[in-house]
Amino acid sequence: MPETLTPPVAFALASSGVFLLVGMLGGLWKWRAMLTSESHAAPVYVDIANRAALLYSFACVVLAELARYAPYPTWLTLTATAAPIAFFAIAVAVYVLLAARGRTETQFSERTFFTTTGTAILAIVEIAGTAVLLGGFVYTLLRG
Secondary structure, three states, rough: OOOOOOOHHHHHHHHHHHHHHHHHHHHHHHHHHHHHHHOOOOOOHHHHHHHHHHHHHHHHHHHHHHHOOOOOOHHHHHHHHHHHHHHHHHHHHHHHHHHHOOOOOOOOOOOOOOOOOOHHHHHHHHHHHHHHHHHHHHHHHHHH
C-alpha cells in the first residue's frame, strides 16, 4: 500500500466509490420511475436515496483527504473516518428501504427510534468524526 494510502484513506476512498455506484444505480431507478410515472416524477424516497448516495460519495473524498493529514494513531483516524461513513450508509439504506416500500410521506411524520434518538445519534457521530479529522488537519497545517 502506498505510504499516503493509509487504511483510513483507503476505506474512505473505497466507500466513496461504493456510494458513487449506488448513486448511479439509484439514478437508473429514478429515471425508470420518471419514464413510467404519470407525473414524470420519481417517488420522493427514490430521489432522496439517489441524491444522498451521490453527495455522500463526495463527502467520503473530503473525509479521505482530512484523514490523510490527521496526526493521530491509525486506530483513531480510522474510527473518526469510518463512524460517519457507517452512518452515511445507514441513512442511504433507510432511504432505499422507504423507496422500495413506496413511502411518499416523510418518515418524520411518525415518532420512531429512527426519527428521534437514531437521528440524534447519526448527527452526533457524523459531526464528531468530521470534527476530529478537521481538527487533526488544522493541527497538521498549523504546526507546519
